[in-house]
Amino acid sequence: MLMKLPMKETLMMVALAVAVLILMQVMGTAYGVRVLVEASCYAIIALGLTIQWGYAGLFNAGIMGFVAIGGFSAMLLTFPVNQRFWDSELSGELGIAFLKLIAAIALVFAVMQLHRIKVPRSIRLPIILIVMATLYLWVVNGFAPVTQGIVSEFGFIGGLGLPVWAGWLVGGILAGTVAYFIGHICLGLRSDYLAIATLGVAEIIKAFLKNSDWLTRGTLTVSPLPWPVPGASEVGFVMARALYLSVTAVLIAIIFYLLHRAYNGPWGRMMRAIRDNELSSSAMGKDVNQRRLEVFVLGCILMGIGGAALATFNGIFDPNGYLPLNHTFLIWVMVILGGPGNNLGTIFGAVFVYVIWVMSEPVALFILNAISYLGDMWFAWEAPSDFSSRALQARVFSIGLIITLVLRYAPKGLFPEKVQHHH
Amino acid sequence: MALFEATNVHGGYGGMNILNGVDMSLEADEIGVIVGPNGAGKSTMLKAIFGLLHVNEGEIRLRGESITNADPVALVKHKMAFVPQEKNIFPTLTVEENLEMGAFIRKDDFQHMLDKVYSFFPPLADKRHQPAGELSGGQRQMVAMGRALMIEPSLILLDEPTAGLSPLYMSEIFERIITINKAGVGVLMVEQHAKQALKIAHKGFVLVAGQNRFTDTGENLINNPEVAKAFLGG
Amino acid sequence: MNEFVFFINNVVISGLTIGSIYALGAVGITLIFSILRFAHFAHADLMTLGAFFAFFLTAMFPAVGPALGLPTAFVMLPLAMALTALAAVYIDKGFYKPLRRHGVKPIVIVMASLGVTLMLQGLIRMFMGTSSRNMYIDDRKGIHRIELPFDLANRPIVLTDPQIIIIVLLVIIVIALHLFLTRTRLGKAMRAMSDNPDLARVSGINTDTVVKVTWIIAGSLAAIAGTMLSLDVSLKPDLSFHLLLPIFAAAIVGGVGHPYGALAGGFVIGFAETLSVFNWAVLLRPWRDFLWFDLPPTLAFVPTEYKITVPFFILLAILVWRPTGLFKGKVL
Numbered sequence: 001m002l003m004k005l006p007m008k009e010t011l012m013m014v015a016l017a018v019a020v021l022i023l024m025q026v027m028g029t030a031y032g033v034r035v036l037v038e039a040s041c042y043a044i045i046a047l048g049l050t051i052q053w054g055y056a057g058l059f060n061a062g063i064m065g066f067v068a069i070g071g072f073s074a075m076l077l078t079f080p081v082n083q084r085f086w087d088s089e090l091s092g093e094l095g096i097a098f099l100k101l102i103a104a105i106a107l108v109f110a111v112m113q114l115h116r117i118k119v120p121r122s123i124r125l126p127i128i129l130i131v132m133a134t135l136y137l138w139v140v141n142g143f144a145p146v147t148q149g150i151v152s153e154f155g156f157i158g159g160l161g162l163p164v165w166a167g168w169l170v171g172g173i174l175a176g177t178v179a180y181f182i183g184h185i186c187l188g189l190r191s192d193y194l195a196i197a198t199l200g201v202a203e204i205i206k207a208f209l210k211n212s213d214w215l216t217r218g219t220l221t222v223s224p225l226p227w228p229v230p231g232a233s234e235v236g237f238v239m240a241r242a243l244y245l246s247v248t249a250v251l252i253a254i255i256f257y258l259l260h261r262a263y264n265g266p267w268g269r270m271m272r273a274i275r276d277n278e279l280s281s282s283a284m285g286k287d288v289n290q291r292r293l294e295v296f297v298l299g300c301i302l303m304g305i306g307g308a309a310l311a312t313f314n315g316i317f318d319p320n321g322y323l324p325l326n327h328t329f330l331i332w333v334m335v336i337l338g339g340p341g342n343n344l345g346t347i348f349g350a351v352f353v354y355v356i357w358v359m360s361e362p363v364a365l366f367i368l369n370a371i372s373y374l375g376d377m378w379f380a381w382e383a384p385s386d387f388s389s390r391a392l393q394a395r396v397f398s399i400g401l402i403i404t405l406v407l408r409y410a411p412k413g414l415f416p417e418k419v420q421h422h423h
Numbered sequence: 424m425a426l427f428e429a430t431n432v433h434g435g436y437g438g439m440n441i442l443n444g445v446d447m448s449l450e451a452d453e454i455g456v457i458v459g460p461n462g463a464g465k466s467t468m469l470k471a472i473f474g475l476l477h478v479n480e481g482e483i484r485l486r487g488e489s490i491t492n493a494d495p496v497a498l499v500k501h502k503m504a505f506v507p508q509e510k511n512i513f514p515t516l517t518v519e520e521n522l523e524m525g526a527f528i529r530k531d532d533f534q535h536m537l538d539k540v541y542s543f544f545p546p547l548a549d550k551r552h553q554p555a556g557e558l559s560g561g562q563r564q565m566v567a568m569g570r571a572l573m574i575e576p577s578l579i580l581l582d583e584p585t586a587g588l589s590p591l592y593m594s595e596i597f598e599r600i601i602t603i604n605k606a607g608v609g610v611l612m613v614e615q616h617a618k619q620a621l622k623i624a625h626k627g628f629v630l631v632a633g634q635n636r637f638t639d640t641g642e643n644l645i646n647n648p649e650v651a652k653a654f655l656g657g
Numbered sequence: 658m659n660e661f662v663f664f665i666n667n668v669v670i671s672g673l674t675i676g677s678i679y680a681l682g683a684v685g686i687t688l689i690f691s692i693l694r695f696a697h698f699a700h701a702d703l704m705t706l707g708a709f710f711a712f713f714l715t716a717m718f719p720a721v722g723p724a725l726g727l728p729t730a731f732v733m734l735p736l737a738m739a740l741t742a743l744a745a746v747y748i749d750k751g752f753y754k755p756l757r758r759h760g761v762k763p764i765v766i767v768m769a770s771l772g773v774t775l776m777l778q779g780l781i782r783m784f785m786g787t788s789s790r791n792m793y794i795d796d797r798k799g800i801h802r803i804e805l806p807f808d809l810a811n812r813p814i815v816l817t818d819p820q821i822i823i824i825v826l827l828v829i830i831v832i833a834l835h836l837f838l839t840r841t842r843l844g845k846a847m848r849a850m851s852d853n854p855d856l857a858r859v860s861g862i863n864t865d866t867v868v869k870v871t872w873i874i875a876g877s878l879a880a881i882a883g884t885m886l887s888l889d890v891s892l893k894p895d896l897s898f899h900l901l902l903p904i905f906a907a908a909i910v911g912g913v914g915h916p917y918g919a920l921a922g923g924f925v926i927g928f929a930e931t932l933s934v935f936n937w938a939v940l941l942r943p944w945r946d947f948l949w950f951d952l953p954p955t956l957a958f959v960p961t962e963y964k965i966t967v968p969f970f971i972l973l974a975i976l977v978w979r980p981t982g983l984f985k986g987k988v989l
Contacts, residue, residue, distance in 0.1 A: 057762070057764065059764050059767060059768065061698075061771065133958070136958070137956070137958070141953065185973055185976050185977055186976060188980075189976065189980055190763075190764075191763075191764040191767070192695065192696035192763070192764065192767055193909075193976060193980075195696065195698070195764075195767055196696065196902075196905045196909075196972070197969075197972065197973065197976070199698075199901070199902070200902045200965070200968075200969040200972065201969070203902070203965055203969075204963075204965060204966050204969055207962060207963055207965060207966070208963075210962075211960075211962050211963070325775070329771070329775060332768070336768075389786070389787060390782070390783050390786070393778075393779045393780075393782040393783040393787075394779060394783060395779070396775050396776075396778055396779035396782070397775065397776050397778075397779025397780055397783065398779070399772075399775050399779075400771075400772040400773060400774065400775025400776035400777075400778075400779060401772070401776055402772075403768065403769070403771065403772030403775070404752050404769050404772035404773065404776070407756060407761075407765055407768060407769050407772070408752075408755050408756060408759075408769075411759075411761070411765070473859070475859075495858050495859055495861065496858070496861050496862075496863060499860070499861030500861070505859050507855070507856065507859065510853055510855065510856060511856060512853070512856070513848070513849045513852040513853050513856065513857075514852055514853070515848065515851075515852050516845065516848055516849055516852060520845050520848075520849075521849075523842070523845060524845060524846065524849045524857070524860050524862060525860055525861075527842065527846060527860060527861055527862045527863075528861040528863075570860060571860075574861065
């Protein structure tokens with residue numbers, strides 16, 4: 001496959017390399033490598049989206065939520081253990097609160113089975129609702145004093161002190177689990193429902209992480225998160241980041257290889273058949289939803305892993321730092337610009353868009369400063385004080401504009417998906 | 424001048440032609456019936472006439488004027504109406520609202536046409552305020568044809584008007600078609616029930632693989648042993 | 658009795674107000690869905706845009722309201738509606754129509770509508786900044802206190818001008834919309850197109866006109882909802898963020914493509930929200946001596962910071978048990 005790289009794609013890769021080199025020259029090598037590492041984390045997330053959207057036509061509007069779950073998991077599993085908390089009585093009380101939660105779930109599940117002993121529907125529904133409401137209040141009021149105690153005495157429960165890879169792996173698993181439940185409910189319906197539900201679940205995940213101070217320290221943020229490679233204090237910025245980049249690069253290479261095999265195998269063919277011709281493949285029955293669920297969960301696992309890698313690299317877990325613009329829409333731009341369904345195009349799109357995104361900030365600021373300087377000089381015009389925050393909004397606008405323009409004028413992206421036709 | 428004329432029509436979906444040179448003509452007040460095996464392009468021809476798919480070659484004329492690839496809205500204004508085979512009613516609208524939608528482009532008072540449609544299809548008169556989706560199959564077909572008649576068309580295109588109907592309803596629909604035709608409306612229809620349809624047809628067109636195989640009067644086609652053997656089931 | 662008044666103020670009146678707002682948004686979403694077959698994600702931003710227009714007009718003519726004895730922004734509402742409707746029509750022309758012409762899958766248009774969301778948000782904040790604004794400039798919010806004629810109740814029922822206006826407006830809009838959809842040629846054509854778009858075209862219905870009318874109605878209703886909500890609370894640039902999920906949930910609960918269902922759905926979501934954040938401890942306090950447990954100071958089902966979970970879980974529940982919604986709409 002490396003034998004005959006097409007002209008256009010080779011040229012674009014060269015252009016990308018040049019852009020990265022310029023970035024390194026202008027902003028310094030350490031900064032350039034940092035951008036590359038972040039871009040590589042974004043590439044993992046974008047690969048998750050390209051298989052959802054590109055392979056199966058599933059619309060995930062809540063990527064941010066899965067990325068945040070990954071970050072949370074990296075924090076929880078790898079952050080050093082808070083021994084004071086575990087030695088205190090509160091850890092036991094927290095355990096009891098969790099037992100209450102499990103008991104409540106079991107009870108609700110039991111009540112839902114009432115139809116088996118032939119309780120009529122008209123009685124069943126009120127019973128279920130009342131039981132659920134009571135148990136819910138019971139569990140919530142079981143947690144409240146414990147979590148308040150934790151926050152006031154220890155700040156938060158701390159991490160589990162496990163190796164970094166465990167945090168990333170669990171990040172993927174947690175994201176996949178949430179995706180399973182959402183997908184299970186929505187995938188039998190049209191894609192619009194999935195978009196609405198994922199959009200909602202992302203906001204709820206963020207609200208949860210932001211407000212659960214006992215678990216995440218909320219707005220106080222958790223740092224520093226341990227790295228899988230020696231840090232800057234040991235080997236210097238450039239070297240440490242380069243080592244980190246090699247870890248993410250290997251990860252991408254593995255994911256790329258596995259996806260490449262799956263895409264060209266029977267599984268990938270079936271996915272494309274489902275995407276391109278929903279009606280005739282629905283003749284296959286329930287299988288279609290099962291396949292879509294697989295691809296949705298798989299994509300979200302990648303998003304969780306990418307989110308974990310990103311949080312670990314930044315060394316900080318900050319629930320407020322998760323924004324739909326940076327962690328959902330930017331990734332979309334990467335995928336639809338790079339070429340949905342084309343893994344190489346997606347990686348290209350991720351790096352390219354991220355480099356542009358990072359560079360656009362100083363460039364925009366420079367232009368704005370020039371404008372206010374010239375305005376001041378020529379017209380004695382005083383720039384508004386929140387000029388730079390308005391510049392940020394210009395970026396929001398641009399991302400929206402790019403999405404609509406790409407959809408209209410280059411719907412297949414820069415690297416169109418290559419589909420082998422079998423006649 | 425013929426009411427309707429199609430010469431050497433080629434067309435289809437995407438780049439693939441389904442019609443490979445179809446000729447047809449119909450005088451005013453005539454019933455034309457298109458028959459032929461499955462996949463011969465019968466419904467495709469109706470859609471091509473009504474601007475629902477692209478005609479790549481050839482010409483279609485209504486009263487001498489070219490209507491090739493015209494927009495359906497423009498064709499309705501030219502007093503041509505089309506009744507699709509399936510999904511040919513608005514199910515949640517009442518019968519009367521369905522008919523009113525047929526007259527959407529009319530700016531004048533069309534009450535007399537409502538009365539006329541109810542006189543063509545008496546069963547509809549009692550159900551005028553009932554949602555059309557609640558009617559039986561045959562009555563739905565009447566709503567669909569009634570909707571098309573609201574513009575007082577000079578030519579009405581019917582795509583398998585008797586598909587899925589019981590034999591009883593089938594002959595009733597054929598009778599209505601004759602009545603409509605006697606009232607001065609040209610009819611061009613596609614029919615699976617070829618024999619019964621050709622009986623009421625002034626002209627018949629037997630299409631095979633997107634081309635005319637036989638073109639004659641309905642009576643001659645029925646009596647043509649070759650046609651009878653191949654297309655009318657002996 | 659004071660507890661009961663508290664309940665009326667915090668649940669009944671709040672629920673009616675926010676329910677009306679959600680209902681107006683959900684009607685727009687459901688109409689757009691039934692005519693154009695896609696979930697319009699930028700709808701909450703149309704609401705914000707409408708409120709922004711109303712604010713802009715209020716700032717230009719602040720003295721109009723006090724002269725008439727009504728909130729200025731409300732007097733400016735017709736103009737704001739017209740501007741929002743115009744914006745909606747042109748957004749369709751610029752961003753959705755070309756894609757429709759291209760024959761893309763509906764989901765691609767949904768994606769484009771998210772792009773439009775970002776553009777509108779960016780534009781509004783570029784012009785307005787990110788702080789929240791008071792919609793009252795030269796006038797003040799009228800507050801009505803209704804004293805109850807009982808000795809036990811020494812607290813009044815509190816109603817504000819915008820709350821009264823929105824509830825009255827909603828009643829008028831419902832009647833007007835009903836008459837439009839059942840009595841007028843265009844309204845029937847809208848229903849026809851929702852029923853069967855292909856047949857609508859074949860019947861000679863000018864689908865472009867119907868699409869335009871749909872955007873005009875949806876845009877106008879969005880402007881009303883956005884303006885009245887901002888009058889009642891304040892004009893926040895992140896208004897759309899808090900509206901998007903509830904209005905979609907309302908539309909789906911009511912049954913997509915079903916305008917009356919969307920109205921009901923709006924109130925279901927509105928009341929569910931107010932009931933879940935309501936502090937039930939207040940109502941139980943008079944009976945605290947009879948309870949077998951200690952009454953905590955706050956006993957709400959959902960803390961206010963988790964309010965967004967309410968429409969979400971209602972949405973999930975309806976998708977699991979009844980995807981067609983309460984009124985048997987379409988399944989997307």
